[in-house]
Amino acid sequence: MRRGAAISRGAVPSLAPFTVSRWSVTASLCTATCVLAVAVLVVIPYVIGGPAEQPLITLLTFLAMASLWNLLAGFSGLTSFGQQAYIGLGAYALYLVAEHGINPFAGILLVAVIAAVVSLPVSALVLRLSGGYFAVATLVVAAVFQIIATLSPSVGGTTGVSVPGLAGYGDVLREALIYWATLAVAIASVAGVYVLVRRGFGIDARAVSSDPVAAASSGVRVGRIRLVAYVTAAAGAGAVGALIALQTLYVEPSSVFSIQYSVYMLFMVLIGGIGTIEGPVIGAILLFALQEWLSADGAWYLVIVGGLAVTATLIASRGIWGFASERFGWSLLPIGYQVRSRD
Amino acid sequence: MNWVNAVIQGVLLGGQYALIACGLSLAFGVMRIVNLAHGDLAVCGAYLGLVLSTALGVPVWVTLPLLLPAAFVVGAGLQVLLFGRALQHGVLAPVLVTFGLSVMIENLLQVAATSDPRGLNGGSLALASFHLGSIVVSWLFLTGFLTACAVLSCLQLALSHTPWGRRVRATADDLDTARLVGIRVRPLFAAVAGIAISTAALAGVFIGTIGTFDPFAGTNTLIFAFEAVVIGGIGSLWGTLAGGVALGVTQVVVGEINEAYAVLAVHLLFLAVLTVRPGGLFTRGQTLREIRGQGALG
Numbered sequence: 001m002r003r004g005a006a007i008s009r010g011a012v013p014s015l016a017p018f019t020v021s022r023w024s025v026t027a028s029l030c031t032a033t034c035v036l037a038v039a040v041l042v043v044i045p046y047v048i049g050g051p052a053e054q055p056l057i058t059l060l061t062f063l064a065m066a067s068l069w070n071l072l073a074g075f076s077g078l079t080s081f082g083q084q085a086y087i088g089l090g091a092y093a094l095y096l097v098a099e100h101g102i103n104p105f106a107g108i109l110l111v112a113v114i115a116a117v118v119s120l121p122v123s124a125l126v127l128r129l130s131g132g133y134f135a136v137a138t139l140v141v142a143a144v145f146q147i148i149a150t151l152s153p154s155v156g157g158t159t160g161v162s163v164p165g166l167a168g169y170g171d172v173l174r175e176a177l178i179y180w181a182t183l184a185v186a187i188a189s190v191a192g193v194y195v196l197v198r199r200g201f202g203i204d205a206r207a208v209s210s211d212p213v214a215a216a217s218s219g220v221r222v223g224r225i226r227l228v229a230y231v232t233a234a235a236g237a238g239a240v241g242a243l244i245a246l247q248t249l250y251v252e253p254s255s256v257f258s259i260q261y262s263v264y265m266l267f268m269v270l271i272g273g274i275g276t277i278e279g280p281v282i283g284a285i286l287l288f289a290l291q292e293w294l295s296a297d298g299a300w301y302l303v304i305v306g307g308l309a310v311t312a313t314l315i316a317s318r319g320i321w322g323f324a325s326e327r328f329g330w331s332l333l334p335i336g337y338q339v340r341s342r343d
Numbered sequence: 344m345n346w347v348n349a350v351i352q353g354v355l356l357g358g359q360y361a362l363i364a365c366g367l368s369l370a371f372g373v374m375r376i377v378n379l380a381h382g383d384l385a386v387c388g389a390y391l392g393l394v395l396s397t398a399l400g401v402p403v404w405v406t407l408p409l410l411l412p413a414a415f416v417v418g419a420g421l422q423v424l425l426f427g428r429a430l431q432h433g434v435l436a437p438v439l440v441t442f443g444l445s446v447m448i449e450n451l452l453q454v455a456a457t458s459d460p461r462g463l464n465g466g467s468l469a470l471a472s473f474h475l476g477s478i479v480v481s482w483l484f485l486t487g488f489l490t491a492c493a494v495l496s497c498l499q500l501a502l503s504h505t506p507w508g509r510r511v512r513a514t515a516d517d518l519d520t521a522r523l524v525g526i527r528v529r530p531l532f533a534a535v536a537g538i539a540i541s542t543a544a545l546a547g548v549f550i551g552t553i554g555t556f557d558p559f560a561g562t563n564t565l566i567f568a569f570e571a572v573v574i575g576g577i578g579s580l581w582g583t584l585a586g587g588v589a590l591g592v593t594q595v596v597v598g599e600i601n602e603a604y605a606v607l608a609v610h611l612l613f614l615a616v617l618t619v620r621p622g623g624l625f626t627r628g629q630t631l632r633e634i635r636g637q638g639a640l641g
Contacts, residue, residue, distance in 0.1 A: 079438045128621045132377020132438045136569040147607045263446050299450040306446030313439045
């Protein structure tokens with residue numbers, strides 16, 4: 001617990017012949033490029049408008065999902081295949097929030113809080129398990145949420161409900177607002193995970209992921225690390241669910257609780273590079289490209305996605321970014337430290 | 344009398360769940376792998392049964408001598424090609440690989456067989472029943488339950504009383520020491536995976552004969568099997584049967600009151616057990632810490 005804090009306070013540079021640094025010229029340049037890219041993305045509705053917004057909304061939604069799942073599986077070792085529980089919950093929560101007259105765009109934040117609150121008692125159950133058993137327990141949670149939704153006539157049962165509160169906006173403005181909301185959630189997810197894992201939390205979480213017993217014996221509060229990761233990812237998934245409800249304007253249980261979301265998350269993180277900040281970004285772009293390319297056939301698309309994920313785990317377990325950073329020593333968004341000889 | 348009937352039907356249904364679950368339990372107990380594609384492989388067994396029984400024009404039971412060895416070969420092959428390799432990449436890799444495999448199987452089945460629900464030809468057994476007082480018992484359900492008991496007994500006997508079983512238990516206890524004393528672990532694991540997938544395929548045949556199945560039935564099958572394992576106590580074979588029976592009885596009894604809540608009740612029973620007794624309802628002497636040592640609990 002304390003080790004992380006000690007390192008970030010800069011206690012290490014006293015090692016005489018070495019310099020220990022986190023940032024490099026490339027990393028600073030990359031951060032500047034990211035800021036520039038965000039600025040460009042923000043003004044897109046004014047410059048290009050509709051034709052660019054639709055694909056970017058899909059891509060940014062993928063990006064948020066990948067980044068959040070990476071926090072769970074990549075950094076904290078919690079392979080959840082039930083994040084669709086919170087995506088679905090978020091979609092329904094957005095409907096309820098909008099139904100009560102709250103602005104749906106402002107409601108996204110509220111929905112994230114609701115998802116976090118719901119995930120607290122759930123985490124007390126599923127975090128009792130680990131590894132594959134945790135994975136299946138999260139599937140059970142998603143199944144329970146879906147059944148509860150289909151059994152509730154107030155949210156439309158099996159047929160679902162359409163999201164109110166958007167009629168007041170014109171088509172162009174609504175599209176742009178949804179785009180900006182998606183952009184905000186995607187940036188918050190990537191930047192949030194980045195900030196979180198750069199702190200002591202990141203070191204602790206990776207220790208928990210690689211060996212919980214050893215981590216506990218060196219003073220890491222394993223339960224708390226898992227809880228923070230699970231609740232944060234649930235809040236993020238809730239926000240993504242709210243976005244999906246806004247994008248589709250209709251919430252249907254079989255589609256918002258679809259296990260496909262978990263398949264996508266798995267694919268993006270594994271292919272891009274698990275446990276890195278850059279990896280999920282690459283994974284999201286690849287999944288987006290693959291979807292555009294194979295959109296004609298849903299089943300084959302998923303066969304390829306699943307097959308590539310299996311291949312990546314067995315042959316290149318660190319993904320594209322893991323390979324590139326090892327081969328070329330790249331670290332664009334560093335989360336560790338580099339030790340260099342002074343001469 | 345309605346309730347007695349519901350409990351009896353529930354016990355018989357529980358046998359089905361136990362039959363699917365025992366392979367999952369075995370694979371975890373020996374190889375420490377939670378096979379997330381287990382349910383999908385059971386569904387594959389049902390599809391294979393469909394293909395064979397249609398091609399040969401016989402009830403699906405007649406095809407079992409072909410089907411079970413085929414499933415054994417598939418299981419052993421998967422262990423050698425995928426699971427064994429995944430196990431060398433740490434604790435996360437098997438979870439990721441088996442989930443990826445599950446996605447592939449479901450969608451390949453959809454490409455090959457469309458998503459229409461199918462049923463299997465169970466011959467005259469499928470419709471036969473007998474009366475027990477005023478209760479009607481289906482021979483098919485009873486056969487399924489007795490098959491589950493027989494499979495579990497054989498596994499238990501083989502593990503407890505044969506030299507092979509001794510080697511399996513030694514490997515499950517301590518892989519490195521087992522290697523050190525000359526046990527050839529890879530063929531042993533392949534055989535265990537083969538047996539696990541054969542029992543899954545057998546369970547798939549019963550699922551397909553009793554009800555219908557489609558390419559995406561595997562995930563729910565996996566969830567039920569997993570719940571039976573946890574409720575019965577991770578690592579205990581007879582506990583798995585008890586867990587399956589607890590699931591079956593809950594499902595049928597709640598279904599008697601309101602059909603819509605039957606599956607929800609099963610999931611809630613599982614979550615309740617996880618809250619109150621994460622070591623399982625039917626375990627004695629095995630403490631949570633011991634189970635934790637096996638890596639299933641966090």
